[in-house]
Amino acid sequence: MSVSIDEIAERAGVSSSTVARVLRGDVKGAHRKSAKRAQEILRISEELGYRPNWRARAFSRGKTHTIGLLYSDPMWIFEDPMNEIAISFTQSLQELNYDLRLIPVTPSSDWKGLVYGNGVDGLAFLQHVPESTEEVIRxxxxxxxxxxxxxxxxxxxxxxxxxxxxxxTRHLIGLGHKRIVFYIADTIREHVSVTQRRSGYERAMREAGLADQIAFWRSDIDEAIGRLLAPEPPTAIVAYCHVEALLITHAAWSHGLAIPTDLSLVAFNDMAITKYMTPPLTVVGFETAEMGRLGAQQLIARINDPEAPLENLVLRQRLVIRSTTAPPSSKNR
Structure with missing residues (x-):
């Protein structure tokens, strides 16, 4: 059963309005007695397991018009293409009269104070949910x-x-490739997209009668290039993302392998850098700006109407064919 402000007030021997003021961080003055009383109220609320009801709070208080983006590693936000999503999300929030506050989730940060103390109206997670914040979602x-x-x-x-x-994978099979590998660098962190991209690759291979050719490489680039230089190497690679594509392109050039003559290459993430690689990279991508825009709109709608139904939206991926894919050469068939 949830704990009410009245129960905390009774335990602390103060009024409910005083408890409410302390819990939302409105502690006036620096009087020692007031500070001690506020600390005791916070201690009691924590001991009783008090959790604010945001649905009721949405109607009973003014909004901060601030969204908190929780993260444990800044690279989850600032690396491509996550930064494109974050930019669109921020711009869309501003159009809706909301600001974005980056909240690091670290042992030394007071992220719980912001979340539980009415510092933000809603929360966003980009690419990764830190384990310590899972309770907030549940x-x-x-x-x-x-x-x-x-x-x-x-x-x-x-x-x-x-x-x-x-x-x-279907694109490569259509070009005549049979020895097709799905490759992911061993530095890539676990994510739902790893499983999903691999499952799509395997489904295409099975449908084409190439189940015996399914190969999943998870290694550093040195091991991968060693396999590419071995007898009867793959003629095509589906790379998990642009990181692997950059590594493979450079390593292939260093060892005299021509793309796409000796090796066709497809990767995920349609970013500016992929257009200007040599040769330009064939990619699978999605509208990063649309993800940020829809995310902002959905979150603010939820804030304005706490009873709005939860939705899970899925954006369509598209294939952008450039110059790193071609039919296998006659010597590699």
Whole structure:
């Protein structure tokens, strides 16, 4: 059973309005007695397991018009293409009269104070949900939105990565390739997209009668290039993302392998850098700006209407054919 402000007030021997003021961080003055009383109220609320009801709070208080983006590693936000999603999300929030606050989830940060102390109206997660914040989602303490990730019970906007893997592989099979590998660097962190992209690749291979050719490489680039230089190497690679494509392209050039003559290459993430690689990279991509825009709109709608139904949106992946894919050369067939 949830704990009420009245119960905390009774235990602390103060009024309910005093408890409410302390819990929302409105502690006036620096009087020692007042500070001690506020600390005791916070201690009691924690001991009783008090959790604010954001649905009721949405109607009973003014909004901060601030969204908190929780993260444990800044690279989850600032690396491509996550930064494109974050930019669109921020711009869309501003159009809706909301600001974005980056909240690091670290042992030394006071992220719980912001979440539980009415510092933000809602929460967003981009690409990754830090383990220590999972309770916030489960308890529904604030409305949340997941961008390019999934978590049970939370609304999300993601991409159809399984169809993306399928599209990439079908493209290579259509060109005549049979020895096709799915490659991911051993430095890539675990994510739902890894499983989905691989499953799309495997489905396409099985449908084409190439189940015996299915190969999944997870290694550093040195091991991967060694396999490419071995007898009867693959003639095509579906790379998990642009990182692997850059590594493979450079390593192939260093060892005298020509792309796409000796090796065709498809990767995920349609970013500016992929257009200007040599040769320009064939990619599977999605509208990053649309993900950010829809995420902002869905989250603010949830804040304005706490009873709005939860939705999980999936964006379509598209294949962009450039110059790194071609039929296998006669010597490699």
């Amino acid at each position: 308890d529904g303490r604030l409305p949340v939105m997941l961008l390019n990730d999934q978590f049970e019970g939370a609304p999300s906007i993601g991409t159809d990565d399984a169809s993306g893997g399928y599209l990439a």
